[in-house]
Each structure stands twice: as structure tokens, then as C-alpha cells.
Amino acid sequence: MTWSGYFDANATTPLWxxxxxxxxxxxxxxxxxxxxxxxxxxxxxxxxxxxxxELADALxxxxxxxxxxxxxxxxxxxxxxxxxxxxSAPDAKVMISPLEHPCVRDAAFDCFPGRVIPAPLDGxxxxxxxxxxxxxxxxxxxxxxxxxxNNETGALQPWxxxxxxxxxxxIPYHCDAAxxxxxxxxxxxxxxxWLTGSGHKFGAPKGTGFLVVPEGIDRLRGASVGGAQxxxxxxxxxxxxxILAMMTGLTEAGNLLSQVSGEARDEFEERILRSxxxxxxxxxxxxxxxxxxxxxxxxxxxxxxxxxxxxxGFQVSTGSACSAGKGHPSHVMEAMxxxxxxMGRVLRASALWSAGPDEWSGLAAALEGVWTELCQPxxxxxxxxxxxx
Ligand code: PLP
Numbered sequence: 001m002t003w004s005g006y007f008d009a010n011a012t013t014p015l016w017x018x019x020x021x022x023x024x025x026x027x028x029x030x031x032x033x034x035x036x037x038x039x040x041x042x043x044x045x046x047x048x049x050x051x052x053x054e055l056a057d058a059l060x061x062x063x064x065x066x067x068x069x070x071x072x073x074x075x076x077x078x079x080x081x082x083x084x085x086x087x088s089a090p091d092a093k094v095m096i097s098p099l100e101h102p103c104v105r106d107a108a109f110d111c112f113p114g115r116v117i118p119a120p121l122d123g124x125x126x127x128x129x130x131x132x133x134x135x136x137x138x139x140x141x142x143x144x145x146x147x148x149x150n151n152e153t154g155a156l157q158p159w160x161x162x163x164x165x166x167x168x169x170x171i172p173y174h175c176d177a178a179x180x181x182x183x184x185x186x187x188x189x190x191x192x193x194w195l196t197g198s199g200h201k202f203g204a205p206k207g208t209g210f211l212v213v214p215e216g217i218d219r220l221r222g223a224s225v226g227g228a229q230x231x232x233x234x235x236x237x238x239x240x241x242x243i244l245a246m247m248t249g250l251t252e253a254g255n256l257l258s259q260v261s262g263e264a265r266d267e268f269e270e271r272i273l274r275s276x277x278x279x280x281x282x283x284x285x286x287x288x289x290x291x292x293x294x295x296x297x298x299x300x301x302x303x304x305x306x307x308x309x310x311x312x313g314f315q316v317s318t319g320s321a322c323s324a325g326k327g328h329p330s331h332v333m334e335a336m337x338x339x340x341x342x343m344g345r346v347l348r349a350s351a352l353w354s355a356g357p358d359e360w361s362g363l364a365a366a367l368e369g370v371w372t373e374l375c376q377p378x379x380x381x382x383x384x385x386x387x388x389x
């Protein structure tokens with residue numbers, strides 16, 4: 001299996017071969033409805049509950065009953081905000097970081113219109129702990145929501161500390177861990193009240209994911225209604241084969257972590273900063289995911305770069321898949337202080353676990369080739385015609 005040239009892992013990942021195997025096997029062996037009462041369905045139910053225990057252990061939350069399996073991080077984030085909006089006072093506020101994925105941001109604005117307050121950032125693009133603590137104390141929101149790792153820049157957030165600060169103030173904390181899980185060591189998520197994750201970000205099938213709820217939540221207000229699956233908190237037949245494959249994906253991604261480091265990415269960036277003068281790396285001053293590099297290139301639109309790289313067999317992004325090509329500026333880049341002009345020159349490379357120095361240097365060579373091509377007078381003229389300058 002080759003995924004050579006694929007540098008869009010923060011958008012989605014292919015299935016690991018072991019996940020595919022597990023998935024196909026589970027489709028044949030645990031296809032029964034886990035709520036049915038006969039013996040064969042009992043096996044599906046046991047596998048499902050086994051996966052719940054395994055996930056609770058892996059996340060360090062220790063209470064499997066806090067896990068609600070679902071279709072991914074978007075559904076889970078919506079459940080968090082809808083539940084809190086339904087049970088909070090009409091003037092209740094929520095605090096989110098300006099870096100959140102649209103599934104958190106839009107759910108917050110939709111459920112708490114006019115009552116979403118931003119968590120302050122420091123100069124490196126991370127949430128500022130001290131300023132956030134002061135604002136939490138002053139504004140007393142009903143939720144603090146800050147992601148673990150940013151999908152566009154890879155910037156890591158101080159989620160453990162935020163969880164502790166929020167807990168000290170008795171303010172529930174939600175962490176969108178979609179980009180953290182599988183890419184960083186699974187850690188103690190014990191201080192996180194609400195946690196959301198998505199299988200397709202770590203080599204598992206699309207349409208799989210989960211929500212961790214605070215202890216004692218036996219009903220999610222604002223959720224779809226129907227069957228009593230997931231202890232009455234998420235109606236709809238559980239996707240047992242998908243859930244089992246997701247757990248294999250999480251384990252496999254964890255096993256692969258011993259082989260990854262940010263070294264090849266760092267060398268790639270050093271090379272590009274030298275060979276394409278005027279390039280800038282977004283978020284390079286703070287801690288970042290080992291697989292992500294967000295560049296602001298010195299000239300030409302990011303779509304010109306992307307299409308040429310695509311012809312050369314490289315798949316990169318102009319930012320988050322959710323905002324790419326939608327014609328509106330990315331709120332994350334805005335929060336990172338990029339001008340509209342710079343936003344049009346942003347390219348994100350996010351590598352799979354298998355990408356080593358050869359892959360990264362292949363991408364660097366391709367970028368250098370595109371730069372040379374675009375800098376030729378004919379390339380510039382074509383670009384100007386395209387932009388109708
Ligand atoms: N949160 C983050 C940080 C993401 O990167 C994504 C996907 O791009 C999501 C949430 C949404 O995940 P899903 O596709 O499972 O709904």
C-alpha cells in the first residue's frame with residue numbers, strides 16, 4: 001500500500017491495513033443489532049462494550065459509561081453545545097478559543113447567539129492560561145471549549161492546564177481532540193469533562209467517532225430522539241463494525257508513534273525557507289504536531305501552487321478542508337494575525353505517520369520546481385491572466 005505524495009492527513013487518513021482487515025471481519029461477524037436479544041446479537045453487544053472499556057482505558061477516563069459512540073467529531077461537538085444550551089439559563093455564555101474547528105465554533109454561535117466569548121491567545125497562537133483564567137472567573141461561562149491540537153497550523157494547546165483551571169473554577173471544559181488522538185500519546189484526559197474525537201483522523205473509517213460526557217449525564221438534551229441506544233443518549237443503531245475498526249485504528253496509530261518525529265518536517269521547512277525566499281512558517285515558535293507544516297509562500301495564489309503540486313502527485317491543502325475553496329477567510333489564520341493577502345498564499349502540508357525524510361524532501365523538491373516554474377515570465381503572465389490583473 002502506498003500513500004506516497006499524500007500530505008493532507010489532517011483532512012482525513014486512509015485505512016491502515018490492519019483496520020481494513022478488522023473492519024471487514026467485523027462486518028461479517030458482528031453485523032447483528034447490538035440491541036437485539038438473541039445469542040448472536042449478544043456477541044455484538046459484548047464487542048461493543050469491550051470497545052467502550054478499551055477506549056475509556058486508553059483515554060485515562062476510567063469510566064466506560066461516560067462514552068457515547070457516534071459518527072465523528074462534528075456530531076459530538078453539536079451534542080455538547082445543544083445539551084448545554086437546552087439546560088442553561090437564557091443569558092448563559094460559553095467561552096471558546098478563536099482557533100476552534102467550525103464544528104465547535106458554529107455549534108457555539110448557533111446555540112449561544114451573542115453569548116460566545118473568546119479565550120485570549122498569547123503571541124505564539126496558543127491559549128493564554130493566565131488571561132483565560134481571569135476571564136473565566138469574571139464572565140463565568142457554562143463551558144470552556146479549547147481544542148487539543150489545531151487542524152490548520154498543528155499548534156498544540158495547553159489543554160491539561162486549561163482542564164485544571166476550569167475544574168478549579170467549577171466550569172465544565174470541552175476538548176476537541178480530533179487532531180490529537182493517534183498523533184500524540186494518549187494521555188490523561190481525566191480533567192476533561194467533555195471530549196470529542198473522530199476515527200477518520202487516525203486511520204479508521206469515516207463516520208466513526210465518540211463523545212465523552214461528564215459523569216452522571218444520563219440524557220443529552222437537544223440530541224435526536226428515537227431508540228434507547230448508547231444508554232439513551234444517542235438514538236440510532238450502533239455501528240459496531242465501525243467502532244471496532246476505530247479502536248484498532250487508535251491502537252495502530254499509537255503503535256506507529258514510536259517511528260515518528262518532527263525532524264523530517266523541520267528539515268523540510270529549513271530547506272524551503274532557504275530555497276523559496278520570503279516564505280514563512282505559521283506557528284513555528286510554539287509546540288506543534290509533528291506532521292503539520294503551514295507555509296505562507298512569498299508569491300502566487302495557493303491554488304496555483306496546489307494545482308501544480310497535484311499534477312506532480314502531491315496532495316496538499318490551502319487550509320482546513322472545511323474552509324478551503326469556500327471563498328471566506330479562515331478564522332484560524334485571522335486569529336494567527338495573517339492578512340487577507342497572506343491567507344491567499346497559505347499552503348498546509350500534513351503528513352501521514354509513514355512519511356519519512358524521503359517523502360518530505362520529495363515535497364520540498366516539488367515546491368522548488370513549482371516556484372521556478374511560476375517565477376518564469378510565462379508563468380507569471382499566466383497567473384496574472386488567471387487573476388485577471
Ligand atoms: N475537529 C477538528 C480539529 C478537525 O480537524 C475536524 C475535521 O477536520 C473535526 C473536528 C470534524 O471531524 P469529523 O469529520 O469527524 O466531523
